[in-house]
Amino acid sequence: MTSRTRVQIMRDLVRTFGGDLSDLAAAVGMxxxxxxxxxxxxxxxxxxxATRVNASELLRAFGHADIAEFLEALYGRPTSRVASDLTxxxxxxxxxxxxxxxxxxxxxxxxxxRLAHES
Numbered sequence: 001m002t003s004r005t006r007v008q009i010m011r012d013l014v015r016t017f018g019g020d021l022s023d024l025a026a027a028v029g030m031x032x033x034x035x036x037x038x039x040x041x042x043x044x045x046x047x048x049x050a051t052r053v054n055a056s057e058l059l060r061a062f063g064h065a066d067i068a069e070f071l072e073a074l075y076g077r078p079t080s081r082v083a084s085d086l087t088x089x090x091x092x093x094x095x096x097x098x099x100x101x102x103x104x105x106x107x108x109x110x111x112x113x114r115l116a117h118e119s
Contacts, residue, residue: 004061006038006039006062009058010035013053013058016051017050017087017088018087018088019087024050028043028046028047028050030046038063044062045059051088052088056068056071056072059071
């Protein structure tokens with residue numbers, strides 16, 4: 001990550017996650033007001049996990065380069081991976097969808113089409 005302000009980084013994380021700041025805060029188990037303050041190492045790692053962002057890059061962006069270097073010394077540098085085009089919210093919807101019976105899926109599709117104003 002390039003040098004950006006904490007607010008810009010948080011805005012990007014929210015966009016990556018999908019939803020809003022309160023959704024992201026809930027995913028990391030804290031009030032949204034806590035995400036408006038400087039992030040601790042623990043919070044940064046929780047954010048990286050929830051948003052599937054490279055933890056080392058995020059640690060560095062939030063001023064924890066020493067921790068990023070330490071983790072990389074322990075576990076190696078992060079490998080590149082193909083990130084899903086789905087936000088975590090969309091991925092959760094798919095997980096839930098897979099747990100729904102075929103009959104109930106038909107009903108949900110009718111409802112979703114109505115909500116999306118699709119014929």
